[in-house]
Amino acid sequence: MSSPATDKLASEISSRLKAAGIKDAEKEADELLCLSLNISKSALYARDFSKVTGDAASVLKKLDSLTARRLARQPLQYIAGEVEFFGLSLTVGTGVLIPRPETELLVEILTGILSNKHKPNISVLDLCTGSGCIALTLAKHFPESIVHAVDISETALKYAAANAAANDIKNVTFYTGCLYEPVACMAFDVIISNPPYIKTADIDLLEPEIALYEPVEALDGGTDGLHFYREIIAGAPGHLNEGGIMAFELGDTLAHSVMEIARAAGFHNLTLKTDYSRVERFLIIA
Numbered sequence: 001m002s003s004p005a006t007d008k009l010a011s012e013i014s015s016r017l018k019a020a021g022i023k024d025a026e027k028e029a030d031e032l033l034c035l036s037l038n039i040s041k042s043a044l045y046a047r048d049f050s051k052v053t054g055d056a057a058s059v060l061k062k063l064d065s066l067t068a069r070r071l072a073r074q075p076l077q078y079i080a081g082e083v084e085f086f087g088l089s090l091t092v093g094t095g096v097l098i099p100r101p102e103t104e105l106l107v108e109i110l111t112g113i114l115s116n117k118h119k120p121n122i123s124v125l126d127l128c129t130g131s132g133c134i135a136l137t138l139a140k141h142f143p144e145s146i147v148h149a150v151d152i153s154e155t156a157l158k159y160a161a162a163n164a165a166a167n168d169i170k171n172v173t174f175y176t177g178c179l180y181e182p183v184a185c186m187a188f189d190v191i192i193s194n195p196p197y198i199k200t201a202d203i204d205l206l207e208p209e210i211a212l213y214e215p216v217e218a219l220d221g222g223t224d225g226l227h228f229y230r231e232i233i234a235g236a237p238g239h240l241n242e243g244g245i246m247a248f249e250l251g252d253t254l255a256h257s258v259m260e261i262a263r264a265a266g267f268h269n270l271t272l273k274t275d276y277s278r279v280e281r282f283l284i285i286a
């Protein structure tokens with residue numbers, strides 16, 4: 001492949017993505033090209049094609065097939081099969097939620113709080129772990145901690161376990177089950193969760209990448225989006241150690257309702273934090 005040829009391909013793919021209403025079409029076209037050539041973005045931009053695997057015909061065939069998947073609005077991260085999250089490379093695909101940048105911010109906020117406490121050997125419970133993104137990054141950041149992570153989806157937990165192995169993280173145990181049920185007799189210093197929080201009626205209104213491809217059980221927070229916050233906060237007194245912390249990612253407009261739920265359950269030390277778009281996105285309960 002020569003650079004004039006790849007420039008032309010990138011421009012063609014970008015136009016097709018743009019016509020289909022896909023944002024960031026140019027960037028995504030470059031990504032699809034890299035995946036087809038099996039090279040990094042930096043190699044593409046440096047016009048270094050020395051590591052391209054496969055002949056031109058096989059590259060074009062792969063590019064065609066990946067572009068068709070993207071035009072059908074399959075998320076780019078599922079097509080690539082991986083995502084970067086807080087310094088870890090995580091495998092993702094059908095059946096597991098794609099970790100979001102907001103959730104990285106939740107991890108950053110919590111690591112800041114925990115680092116200030118100077119208590120390395122904490123016990124952590126990550127409820128609704130999905131790909132394991134929160135559990136694994138906390139386990140890596142606090143290697144003396146013991147992290148427990150629960151999800152109801154066996155498919156999601158297969159990704160999570162594979163992600164632990166691929167990143168050589170050993171201080172996490174994954175459990176299949178509903179919320180506290182698999183850890184019924186245990187208590188923790190930290191309970192953290194990014195639970196499903198979309199109102200049931202709003203799921204079909206989401207972008208097709210989410211509504212058509214991401215698992216509904218990772219999205220559906222019940223009629224008012226609050227189902228999981230109610231359950232997790234109600235169960236916390238039996239599972240949170242003295243002086244423990246809870247940390248939640250919140251749905252777009254749910255911050256004050258979740259604070260009400262927490263207050264009604266007897267938690268009063270509440271701190272809201274905003275995300276990159278200044279949405280009240282995180283609740284810390286200390």
Ligand SMILES: C[S@@+](CC[C@H](N)C(=O)[O-])C[C@H]1O[C@@H](n2cnc3c(N)ncnc32)[C@H](O)[C@@H]1O
Nearest residue numbers: 099128129130151152153178179194195196218
């Ligand atoms: C919004 S996703 C979050 C995934 C991951 N923590 C993240 O931040 O990317 C919510 C997860 O909750 C899981 N889930 C749904 N209902 C559950 C339940 N009753 N108990 C445990 N996990 C549940 C889903 O399978 C999904 O993986």
